[in-house]
Amino acid sequence: MQFKDLQLNKHILKAISAKGYETPTAVQTQTIPLVLAKKDIIASAQTGTGKTAAFALPILQLLFDKQDASKKGKKIRALVVSPTRELALQIEENFTDYSKFTNLRSTVIFGGTSIEPQKDILKKGVDILIATPGRLLDLHKQDCINLDYIEMLVLDEADLMLDMGFIDDVKKIERICPKSKQILLFSATMPQKVVELANSILNNPETVNVTPKQSTAQGVNQKLYYVGKNKKMELCLHLLRNTIKGDILIFRRTKFGVEKLENMLKKNGYNVDSIHGDKTQKGREDALNSFKDKKVNILIATDVASRGIDISNLDAVINFDIPNVPETYVHRIGRTGRAGNIGASFSFCAADEKTYIKTIEELINDTIPVETEHPYPLDPKAKPEVYIKKGSSNKKNRKSAGSKKNKKRWY
Known part of the structure; x- marks a missing residue:
């Protein structure tokens, strides 16, 4: 037609x-x-x-x-x-x-x-x-x-x-x-x-x-990297230097995370800008226009940018943080591979994000291919780090020796 x-x-x-x-x-x-x-x-x-x-x-x-x-x-x-x-x-x-x-x-x-x-x-x-x-x-x-x-x-x-x-x-x-x-x-x-x-x-x-039920955007080559949380920055740099080229949209969960990654990439000579909720409207528009006009080739964003931004010829999306809502994953990678073009998505999964991958794969009714050939591999069987807050050595409702010593008594 x-x-x-x-x-x-x-x-x-x-x-x-x-x-x-x-x-x-x-x-x-x-x-x-x-x-x-x-x-x-x-x-x-x-x-x-x-x-x-x-x-x-x-x-x-x-x-x-x-x-x-x-x-x-x-x-x-x-x-x-x-x-x-x-x-x-x-x-x-x-x-x-x-x-x-x-x-x-x-x-x-x-x-x-x-x-x-x-x-x-x-x-x-x-x-x-x-x-x-x-x-x-x-x-x-x-x-x-x-x-x-x-x-x-x-x-x-x-x-x-x-x-x-x-x-x-x-x-x-x-x-x-x-x-x-x-x-x-x-x-x-x-x-x-x-x-x-x-x-x-x-x-x-x-x-x-016209949306196939539980389907991700067609034309997107998906890759999943298991990596330690403290090694994601290194993995991102490694892929940008060796694998991922062109115009790239990187998603992080928090504004703090966006700024931290932006500063690191700028220090390493990359042309980067960002969009997040703390930026003024003009700042967000300027960042988006810089990306569209090819003044920068990397845009880092929170999920405020995952919908509705029509950036033509986007080469890749990086999920630096795995989204905890599976539909968000579909919307994020939908930024690439649009209008018949071929795109790519790269997802960095730490041990404590593995449950998110499971729900995403259930939603899209598919398994995301795992890439094992990289310098910072995490054992897919690794369990998330559990942080246990150290409690007091004293018995419950009992004062410490120091507290007793400093107490001024009336008798």
């Missing part, structure tokens, strides 16, 4: 062609006709399957006929709610690219940055708004956003949105919008709470499922 077979107009097809896309992905083929038919949709799709275009293209098509309103007269008619600032920015980039040959205007709003410029843009009028939940509700409370004309509401990465505690915000946003709107819900996984949300707000939805 070609994009022209999906009933998209010539202006949108021209923009798609300018991006270099020729044939739609599975999620696009299934979703676009349903959106154009104005059906509510609940779609399950992995990262890297092209789901942003699956809702962006038909939204632009549906809004195209009403695009000639004067700029000041523009009303927000499509709202996309996104869990993170990075994902919201990525969606906005896509809308800008696909609408370049139309008069449709879009903008993005998110927290962690000045609210005044966002108010100014909204006053000028836009057709499509991409927003994170907190900032959207803040601006609505200040009467800076009118959602009375919303025709289409998109909830993207719904499972992550609920994991981040946005369930009440999402429900409130849905209630603020007109009852007659079309709702498109996209989620990488479909836990029960996402299904319950969909059942409560969607109207006779069509289901789109």
Whole structure:
């Protein structure tokens, strides 16, 4: 199937062609006709399957006929709610690219940055708004956003949105919008709470499922390294010097871990930047842009960056720390091997992380190949170190000799 077979107009097809896309992905083929038919949709799709275009293209098509309103007269008619600032920015980039040959205007709003410029843009009028939940509700409370004309509401990465505690915000946003709107819900996984949300707000939805159950992204060569926790830094350096080349995304569990690894790699001459929660919004954007613009070839991140960041031609992902949630592993390695490209993932497992590997392999219904040829091997049978806090040598409820000696007695 070609994009022209999906009933998209010539202006949108021209923009798609300018991006270099020729044939739609599975999620696009299934979703676009349903959106154009104005059906509510609940779609399950992995990262890297092209789901942003699956809702962006038909939204632009549906809004195209009403695009000639004067700029000041523009009303927000499509709202996309996104869990993170990075994902919201990525969606906005896509809308800008696909609408370049139309008069449709879009903008993005998110927290962690000045609210005044966002108010100014909204006053000028836009057709499509991409927003994170907190900032959207803040601006609505200040009467800076009118959602009375919303025709289409998109909830993207719904499972992550609920994991981040946005369930009440999402429900409130849905209630603020007109009852007659079309709702498109996209989620990488479909836990029960996402299904319950969909059942409560969607109207006779069509289901789109292009995610093979319990499957990792295709086109990713996975490798597992058993290594002592105190040798992970050395292993990382060894692989960067001898095995892993190109543009690399490294995941660590904590902000402290990100900074420690970043400092070590910089001292060894590598071009590195990082994204984590303690960085300002501008700092995070600068780091991501440096990576995209090839100013640095290694980006270290906490899981805030594991979803929604569309970095083309990413060569490898390193799981420096194994995630304790198995779905997170799938999302992390889904950053590479996208859109038909071949990628690689390298996972460093210490003894106390072996149980995480077991649950990951149960989820993906596969065994991750173990690489034994490296300088810092850990016996796969090694048991995690157990730290036993040394207690007092005194019997319970008995004072030590020193305590008795220092005690001033009244008698």
